[in-house]
Amino acid sequence: MNRKHSLVLPALFAALLAGCSGGNSTQGTSSPVATAGPVMAATVGSATAYTSVKWGGGGYVTGLIYHPTSYNVMYARTDIGGAYRWNGGGSWTPITDGIGFNAGESTFHGVESIALDPTNDNKVYLVTGMYSHDWQGTPINGRIYVSSDRGNSFTHYDLPFPVGGNENARAVGERLQLDPTNPSTMFYASRTAGLWKSTNSGQTWTQTGLSSKVLSASEIQGLGNAPVGVEQIMLDNSNVGGGATTWIMYAAIAPDYVQKAGLTSTLYKSVNGGATWTPVSVPANVAGYYVPHAVRTSDGNYYIAFNKTVGQGAGGPGYLYRFGGVTFGETWTQLATTTQGGYGGVSVYGNGSTARIALAVTGTWSSGQPVVQLSDNGGASWREIADGMTHWGGGYRGWVDDIEIDPTNKDHIMHIHGGGVWETWNASAASPSWDAPVNNLEETATLALVTPPAGASYKFVNSAGDIGTWVQTDLAATPTKAPTSAWSNGNAADVLWSDSTYIVSAGVINSTGGAFGSWSGDGGNSWSNFATLPAGASSNTAESASIVTPYRNNAIWAPANSVPSYTTNNGASWTSTNLPALSAVGINRGYRLVVDRRNPNKVYAYDSGGASWATAGKVYVSTDGGHNFTLSQGSVSANLAPNAWYATSLAVNPNVEGDLWLADGNTVYHSTNSGASWTKLSGFATIAGNGSTGQLQGASVIALGKAQTGSSYSAAVYVVGARNGVWGVYHSDDGGATWARFNDDAHQYGGIGVMAADWSTYGRIYFSGTGRGLIYTN
Template structure:
C-alpha cells in the first residue's frame, strides 16, 4: 500500500481561515535582556521556497487543455495540484487558503477539469478519502478558479471523494460538456453519476442510477469503492452553448453489482437523463476501465484491466470502440499479461495514429513500461520505449497509470509514476531518452526534521515517508547522503550538538517483510553504519511514531512506536530498556518524544502527550540525569495538566542555548518551563477552534520550533508555533520568549496544514517545515 494511506501528516490542520494578524501581546516569560530590547514581536516571512527533492510522490493524472496546449495540470493524491510552466517546471496552485481540513482533507485531488472555451478556468474535485474506518461517507469539495489556479472559490459536494484511494489514477471523473461547459458531470465512487448545470455550485444525480452505497456496503467491498469511473462526450466540437446529448459512462464492477446494472459501459442520448447498457467484448466482461479517449474521427480507445488500482496486475486489453459514428463496433488492438494497462493516449486518427499505452504493475527490467504503435495499433506494430530507464526507488516503476502525448509534438510523451513524472522528447528514436520534469513539484511527506547547530556542513536531516532519511546539504539540489536509499520510511533522526558530524537515524524498508533499521554516521552522513541490533519494540512496531536522540558519540536513546525507550553506549551493538518509564499511552500509535538538554546532555526528557484526545490521560514529562538510562516523573508536568492528544498533535522541544529550558505544545496550548519542567507557564492566546461545517478543527498549538534569535532579542531563541490565535491558524513567532506574538505565514502559504517544523540556527527568520504532501519548504 502506498505510504500516503498511512502517512498523511497527522498534525496538519485546517487552512480554511481568513485574514492575517499582526503582533499581539500574551503573558509569558522572557529572559533577561542583553543589549537593546525589541519592543514587540513583528514581521513575517517574506519568501517561501521548496527544498529540492524532485517529485517523490504519486502524480495521479496529467490534463492538457483541449485547445490551448500550453496549459496543462497535474494532480496528486495528497499534495494538491500543479500547473505546467514548460521546461520541466511546475507551479503549485493549492498552497493557499481553503485546502485544509482536520488532516489536509482537501489536498487530495481526485479529478481536474478545464473549460474548453476558457483556458483560464479550471476545476478541482478534492477529498482524501471517501469514507472513514467505519464506512461512513465523507463528502468532498469542488474548487473553481478563473485565473489558472491563482485564486479559488469552493463548494461542498453532496457525494464522497477519494483522492488518495485505490484506483486514484484512473481517467478524469470530472468532465465539462465541450459545447456547454457550465454543465459538469462527476463520476463518483459511491453515489453514481452526478450533473451540475451551474459550474459546480449545485448537483443532482443523473438517471444512470440512484444507488448510494451504505457504510456497510462500503466496508463489505474490502477496499476503496471505485464506482462510476468516467464519462466521455460523443462530441469533438468546442463552444456554441448547445448541450451534448450523446455520452458514454464507464462503470466499475463493484458499482455495477451493487446498483444492479447490466454492463460496465452505458450510453445516454439525452444529456444524461436516462441510460442504456452497451455490450462490451466477452474477454473484458467485468473488467475495470482505467482510461478511455476519443479521437476527432469519432473512435474511442478504451483500456480494460482485470484489476483496479495503481500498479494493478493484468490481464489488460486495449480496444478501439466505434461509438455512434461506427455502429459501436469493437476491435482488439493489444493485450498484456505482464502487468496490466493503466493509461492510453492517441495522436492522430485511423491507421496512422500514434498510440501510447502505459503498462502498470511491472516491476523488473525486461518488462513493458510504455508501449508505442505508429500504425493505429495494428498487430505487430507495438514496441517498448521506456524499459531500462531509471525510476527512483524501484517500487515506483510499476505505477505507470496515466500517459499523455503532447498534442503539439508526438515525440514528447509524459507518463506518471509513484515518484512523479517522466518524459521523453524523442519517442520516435530506437532507444528514446527519458528525464524527470519535476522542478518545483515536491510531494514527499516529511515525518521528522532536525537541524544542526550553526556552522554545520548541512542544513537538516529529513525523515520522510517512502523516501527514508536524507541529509540535506544544498537546498537547491537533490540530496545524496542517506543510510538507506531503498523504498521505505525515515521515521526519526538526531544530530549531536557538540559534534554535528555525528548523526543517528531510524526507519523501515518497505516490503514483505518490512525491515526496520537504525544507523549512525560520524562524517555528516557521507558514510553510514547500521546498528548491529535493534531495541525492544523496534522490530515489531512499524508505525511512524518514533523518536531518537544522541547524548554523545556512541550513546543513543531510541523510543520505538508504542514501546518503552532503550539506550545504547556502543552504537547499537546492544540495547537496554530504560527504567522508570511506563509503556506510552495508547488510543492511537504513540511514542515518547525524547529531548536532550544540549547544555547538559546527560539530561534527557521524555514526553508522553497522552496518546489520544479521548482517552482522558493527560500528557506527562519524565526526566533522566544519566543519559536516558533511567527516568523519573516530573511532578510539575502533572500539575501543568497538559491536554491529552495524539503523537502528531503534540511537541516538546528544548532551547539549546539555556539549560532546563523546555517548550510543550499539547495540541491546544503552549507551555514554557525554565527549570527542567518543575513548573510551567501556560501562555495565553493559543486555543483550538472547534470544527465548523466541512472544515476540521483548528488546533490551538501542535508544533513548536526554536531557531536563531533576532539581534537584540530578550530571549536566546526565536520561537515558532503552529497553531491558532484569535481564531486564525498559521505559524506564529515570538522574539521575546512568548511575551508577544506575530503571525509568520499568510493565507497564501497554508500548505493544507503543517506537519513538522524546525528552526535554522544560522539565519534568523528561516524555518523549515512540511506542508501536507508538499515536501519541505523554507522561509526567509
C-alpha cells in the same frame, strides 16, 4: 500497495476527531518566563519569501490533464499534495498552497480529478478529498474548487458525494467531465454514489438516472474500504462551445459498483444527456474488467484500456480496444494485450490507421518488461520505448498509470509514476531518451525534521514517508546522503549537538515492513545499521517514534507505542528505560524525546496522552543520559491537555540548560528549570476550523532557531497554532512575551505537520505542507 495512506492519516484524524479535541488546560505551578538583557519592543516581522527545498517529484502524480484546445495549458494532480500548473521547461507551479486550502483542511489536498473549460483556458476545476470514508465506512464528502485565473485563486463548493483522491485506483479517470459545447454542464463519476450531474458549473448536483445506489458503510467495508464506483464518463462530442447540449455519452463502471447497484454491464450509454441509461455489451474477454482510462478521438472512435485488477501498479492481464461508438456502430476491435503487468493509461495522436497510440504498462518492475508501448499505425504493431532506457532514478517503476502525448508534438510524451513524472522529447527515436520534468513539483511527506548547530556541514536531516531519511546539504539540489536509497519511511532522526557529524536515525523498509536504525559518524557520508533493534521496534513501525543522541555511540530510541530503550554501543545492545508502558488509545502514540543540548546527561520524554480522549500529558526527566527517568510533578500540576502524538511538540533551547518549550495541542508551556515547573502562555487556544468539520490546534508544533541580533532571548521561538482566534505560524523574539504572525493566509499548505528552525540564519524555518515536501522561509 496503497502507498500514501499512513502518511496523511494524522491530518485526517485531526479533522475526523474534531469533536473529541482536548479541552482548555488550566494554569499549573509556574515560574516567570526567562529573559536575558533589557526588554525590547514587541516582536514584529514576518516571512518575506517561501521556497521549496529541492527533492524533485517524490510522490504519486495521479494524472496529467492538457487543455482540450490551448495545448500549452496543462495541470498535474497528486494524491496528497494538491495540484500543479505546467510552466514548460520541466517546471511546475503549485496552485493549492494558499487561500481556500486552509489549515486544518489537509484532506482537500488530495485531488481526485481535474477538468478544464474548453471555451476558457483560464478556468480550471479541481475535485478534492483524500478519503471517501472514514475507517468505519462513514462517507466523507468532497469539494469542487473553481478558478478563473489558472489556479491563482479559488472558490469552492461542497459536494454531496464522497471523494477519494488518496484511495485505491486514484489514477483512474478523469472522473470529472465538462460538456464541451456547454461546459457549465458537468458530470462526476463518484466512488460510492453513482454518476452525478451539475448544470451550474459545480454549484449544485443531482444524481443521474444511471443508478440511485449509494453504498452504505457496511458495503464499503465489505469492499475492503476500497470502492471504485463509476470510473469515468465519455461524452460523444468533439465540438467546442455553442451552448448546445451533448446528448450521447458513455459511462465506464467498476465491477464493484455494478454488483452493488444491480447493473448488468461495466459500460452504459445515454442518448438523452444522462437522464436514462442502457447497458452496452463489452467483449467477453474483458467482461468484469476495470477501465482505468479511455480517450475519444476526433473521428468518433474510443480507445479503451481494460484491466483485470485495479489500482496503482495493478497487474494484468490488460487489453486495449478500439470502440466505434455511435459513429461506427459500436464495434469493438482488439489492438493490444499484455500479461506482463496491466494497462494503466492510453493516449492517442491522430486518427485511424496512422494514429500514434501510447500505452502505459503498469505493474511491471523488472528490466525486460514493458513500460511504455508505442504504435504508429493505429495499433497494428507495437514497440517498447521506455524499458532499458536512462529512465529510472529509482522507485515506483510499476506505477505507470497515466500517459499523455503532447497534442502539439507527437514526439513529446509524458507519463506519471509513483515518484513524479517522466518525459521523452524523441519518442520516434530507436532508443528514446527520458528525463524527469519535476522542477518545483515537490510531493514528499516529511515525518520528522532536525536542524544541526550553526556551522554544521548540512542544513537539516529530513525523515520522510516513502523516500526515507536524507541529509540535506544544498537546498537547491536533491540530497545524496542517506542510510538507504531503498523505498522506506524515515520516522525520526537526531544529531549530536557537540559533534554534528554524528547522526542517528530510525525507519522502516516499506517493501518488507522491516524496521531498522542507522548511525553515521561522518556527517552522513557513510552509514551503518544498528546491529540489533530495541524492544518494540520490529513490531511498531508507525511514524509516532523518536530517537535522540546525547553522546557519540549513544542513542535513546522510542518506537511507536513502546517503552524507549537506550544503547551505549551503536546498537550492539539495547536496554529498556524505566518509562511507563503506553496504554492503547485506538491510534498510534509514542514518547517524544529531546536531549538537553547544554547538559546531555539530561534527556526529556513527553507523553502527550496519545489522544484527546485519553489522560493528561506528562513530562519525564532523566539525569543520566536517558537511562532512567523521573516524572516531572510540575507537568502533572500544569494539567497538560491530552492530545494525539502528531498534534504535540517538545523543544529545547540549546543555549540554556533546562530551557524547555512544549506545545500540548492546545497551548504553549515554557519551563526554565528542566521541567520542574511550567508557565502556560496566554493567547494560544484551539479553535473551530473555518469551513471545516475539523478544529485547528491551538499549538501543535514548536521550534527554536537563531535569535535576532540584539534580542532579549537567546533563541527565536516559532509555534504552529491558533493565537487569538487566528491560525498561523507565530514567532517570538523575547522568550514568549510578545508574538507576531510569521506566515500569511496565502501560505497555509492545508496545515503544517513538522517544523524546524535554522541555527545559522535568523528568520529561516523549514516546514512541511500537506504532501508538499519542505518549504523554507526568507
